[in-house]
Amino acid sequence: SDNSYIPITQNLIRYYVELITREMQRALTSVLPTSAHFYEPESPEIIDAGEYDFIIVGAGSAGAVIANRLTEVEEWSVLLIEAGDLETDFSDIPFMHIYLQGLEMNWGFNTTPQTTACLGMWNRSCHYPRGRVLGGTSSINGLAYVRGNPLDYDKWAALGNTGWSYEEVLPYFKKSENARIQDADEEYHGYGGYWFVENHRPNNAHTAAYIQANIERGRRVVDYNGREQLGVAEAQINNQYGRRCSTAKAFLRPIQHRENLEIWINSYVTQILIDRNKKAYGVRLANRGQYFEARARREVIVSAGSIQSPQLLMLSGVGPADHLKSVQIPVVKDLPVGQNLKDHATYFGLYFTSNYTEPVDTIENYLRQYFNEYGPYTIALNSQALGFYQSHLESTPGYPDIEFLVIPANSSTPMIQRALHVTDEVYDAVWGRVDPTTMMCIYIIVLHPKSVGTITLKSNDPYEYPDIDPRYLSDPYDHDIETMYQGILLALDLIDTNAYRARNMSLLYAAPPDCRGFPFSSRAFWYCAMRQLTSNLYHPISTCRMSPDPEEGVVDPRLRVHGIKNLRVADCSIIPHPVSGHTNAPAVMIGEKASDLIKEDNLPNYKSLINEKLYKRHFYDI
Template identity: 40%
Template structure:
């Protein structure tokens, strides 16, 4: 009798638990649906007015720390983590945004988080040689805001770049930045969880999970085999060689998107006594002291909850607010081009070329190909069920998986000048919002079938064009002016490279693997149609200028170098001529890497942490 009573009790407990789990999952499905709906109707801000709203006349003392890190983005999170390893140091990490959530943990949802509170909402100034198919000829310029920064909303591709990139940094006279110098830092950060990779180039016990996604999109094999027939080889593009084709390596922990916040800060935030993470804190000014003509950064001023605070650093202030936020804060504080600052009545602390070297990877987003294969889109419930198993396109990032690197001048010779990738997102995300498309191109994108068509991104990896970033006013509520200046190089070399990439992709349509799936070009550029009969090249040039966008890769705005004429920080990331101030983020790259900056930024943060520890005798 007792046996049957126990059995009945166990069955009852199982039934209650099963129903509880089922109810919990149903609530999660509702949560995801609600968040998708929220991002559909969310309007990105056009300025920072909500952040600078101060309703208290007093300035409060937030305390003194050894180091203040401004910006909890890609670099700031890892750098902060490494600084906390010195238990005698007290660290303040300031972030204007909030923490991530269960929605941002789902890899595929970066399609939606671009239109949420995790994006600052920047757009470029009107362009005249690119973004011509966008509203007001402005490209969107997504930049992450929150614990993890742009790693929250970007595609999280782990692509380090080419060894030639880092050797070129060293060739500029920046000691310690060659590929052999930087490779150990890539390895240190990484915790790779893949079944095939080049030995000696990857780490297995770091803080950052790197993985593939499963299963492959329906067009993956056909596109891969077409490239293999064209002469490319499969490659671990973060290993010995970069030129070739393979699967994306992602910052992915089983089914969860990995960000700087989740990898480096979340695991220690509750139990680390020497770290203060202050969210929703918008830094508006660096505090300087003048000691007999020597300027020293001694703290920062920030706004949180309608109150103004001063926080002080006994050792250093470190800016990691990204290639947009860091130069903006420097210029607001008086560090930047003298003439520009004086025109805005900002007292000049140091005349430096802040914002003068904006470099970005232009990506052509208009190459659509139709196949006879159909993606099984499913509904949110089904896709979340698959995601919990680490499967399906909710477990992918942008539903992209083929990635290739070629040299269009000679396909097999390193380094590459082009990256291409395939995207198969069976989603209803409005392309008009995603790319800021004008009315003509909004209509064009509605003709593409998200279940049968795939998009091939074509990316110029070594652009010669240089843009700039400037203050719009001395008011920190105003967004800065951003001009990526795509395709403005004098000899049209940048656009020619993208055109050559398109020609390579079109040549693949003649291969047996893509013919077998009836792969057919369906891309449209209606404002360029009049050029078709005159010149195919002119037609594609027009299409490229109409449908170029950013790939979240701005860099160079606080360039590392040895001269104050063309750089802002030295090889240790210290701002020229100012004590106690460093800038550690993509803005400090002297040259943009031939990959996705995420990995290189983390390597820069790892190295800078060691430089700091060594300087203070803690390494």
């Protein structure tokens, strides 16, 4: 909704102040579940939930889009099943995104203990947040709208995935988008879609300095979703009038009246039902202490995300035969499910001090700004700028291998320790030295990691969380850690500019205890620090990888599971090669494209319904 229609009364402010105080406190203290057993019904009795044309598992970034597009066909009935509950007024506030990681909207996964990264985290294990709520991870994420580089999608196509080149996917990015951004390369954006993209206002002084420092170094200010990506930019974010625009808000709310759509929330799917002819015909799910089975006349579409789509396939007998046998699951189809896990390894420990102090205001005033669509509450972690860089390790023209996410003053909160699971010792040694009002932090992101991890089952119990073993920074030739190190050098070089010198920006002495034996800021020191404080940017992909070859992948380029009829996977798990960006925009694009593939395969004479009119700017009111 447009905030400007809401009268900003004292009662409204009081309601929000109480909400924020309560939810922040809960996030800092609540204990997240370690399994999904709370869904488990006591009785094994199964209730018939009827028949639908399509069943979609997971109302996340991709699933919500698919539910919308399939119910455009009036004669089709669609059941959308989501394990989580509804979004809240609290989750709508972009600034609160980090606190959502401490609440029940987060599944609360953790990696297995690691040996090459996450060493400064509790039990050497990184936290692995994922959305358990309508809108999925788009309802708890950091809101950055970053599609990646055209060459990423051309690589997908070059791997044999016909139909996924940049030229072929760009129309789907534009189809979903409703851009309200400045200085955009307009032909690359959509202006009539469901999903809002905005800039944040006003900018923090550190953001301006960052842009200026890069200009001094000869870099350009770009629309990173447009003509060229190398360079720096103000963030484009999925806000709608300053509020979080999750895919639930964008794609489900406007169509909730459609009679051919049923949405079941708080419903946990435990199995995809596959018959003897290897045809998927429905799902079993647990809802409010009861088992149900729903049948699909046409297809089951799994959009449960990169962790739980592979989990669900494996629980249903689709996965690596040896692994399934080891957990006593009868093998329906031997496929490399859960293999090839990749993620954007990110260094979280690079802090700088400055002579600039960002003023701190009251919650009430921040809220007044929020209701008027501006100010710190309208952005996650106050993170207003990003940069895309190419180190000497990447030679393809125009193709970045490093991203910076600039986190300026007033974004460090005690929640960071809980969100990253940093040990007390490391937290005190690093964040204990950070003055939130003056600091700047740069997250260093490896865009094309070579390290490969896995998702496996711990047992055949559908309620047990899977094993997530990402193995960050583990590739045999140290490509990932060296790329990250090059990113740190780039950041240190940037500080040595007039723009930053004017702010007296300098590297914070912050050494994790295990790295104190190395000279501060030496190469050996950074290598040590990176292994301590590298976690993920929460962008897991490739666990149900798309490939025409069933030896290499799980779904074909039409997203059909190899060897199983009437079953598709459509979410980030199908991404065959990491994008030079973030994963929410690609997930939505995948949802759009999957919907068209499904329509093509199920409607006679269907031609892609992409309507050029949708891309044209129809208003511009910022």
